[in-house]
Amino acid sequence: MYSQGLTDAKGQEEPADLLAEFQAKIDREEKIEPRDWMPMAYRKTLIRQMSQHAHSEIVGQLPEGNWITRAPTLNRKMILLAKVQDEAGHGLYIYSATETLGVSRDQLTDELLTGKAKYSSIFNYPTPSWADMGAIGWLVDGAAIMNQVPLCRCSYGPYARSMVRICKEESFHQRQGYEIMTVLARGTQAQKDMAQRALNRTWWPSLMMFGPSDKNSTHSAQSMKWKIKRFSNDELRQKFIDATVPQAEHLGLTIPDPDLKWNEETGHYDHGEINWDELFQVIKGNGPCNKERLQARIDAHENGEWVREAAQTYQQKQNNQHNEAA
Secondary structure (H helix, E strand, C coil): CEEEEEECCCCCEEEHHHHHHHHHHHHCCCCECCCCCCCHHHHHHHHHHHHHHHHHHHHCHHHHHCCHHHCCCHHHHHHHHHHHHHHHHHHHHHHHHHHCCCCCHHHHHHHHHCCCCCCCHHHHCCCCCCHHHHHHHHHHHHHHHHHHHHHHHCCEHHHHHHHHHHHHHHHHHHHHHHHHHHHHHCCCHHHHHHHHHHHHHHHHHHHHCCCCCHHHCCCHHHHHHCCCCCCCHHHHHHHHHHHHHHHHHHHCCCCCCCCCEEECCCCEEECCCCCHHHHHHHHCCCCCCHHHHHHHHHHHHHHCHHHHHHHHHHHHHHHHHHHHHC
């Protein structure tokens, strides 16, 4: 007996009994491990999501790395440098987890550099002031936490386990960003104005980080059935808004949404319409900094070729010495 519509890598229908047992295992909240049987569509969905997540961690270093040498104090420089190093580690964890699905790191890198693979749209926006470092930590990492904490219960074991440490570090990043915004908001009027402008720039792109609305999301329903995701895009976006608006009020800053208001009946904030056309344009590569971000990664990859070659040569030498000793 075979499934209806699901096919493997060779285009053959996958056995219904295996599909049923696979779904039953997920429904029992048991983790799927690399050696377990899984539908090809599940594997492809994970590779797409996990690689995009890893790429986002790596590309996400660029807007912040640009401010390391320009941070206002030595302490700020050290904190920001540590954060950028954390993001590199996050990318490494998730790339490693993605490799357990049978895809190589070289392939993942090539898909990023050629534009085949995507990364979070938020990193295609400029960060012209120091306040943007605060807004990124507070809003972007805050949105990331909202997305990623449920991933600690993702049905795929390696992904779920990688998220545990990542979420702890992202929580620190969020607090660091909010602390920057707090200092600016309580400083001079010029500093508070700078913080407000950074909030204005970052608010709507942060809401877009959760992806398209549920009615336009291609993968959300199936990912939730497989428990890769635990909440829909709109549910996570609403949770983020509800948590963030009181934080902005505490800072004395204004969310740049004239339609934002508390709804007593629903117990949530109503918000204005998101510019979905802007999101899709950024995803297509037409955002303010798409070309700049991608070129920076291409340059880094090409300039680092000698390091990779040296590492491979050294590893080969070590292997040869080991084989001779044996």
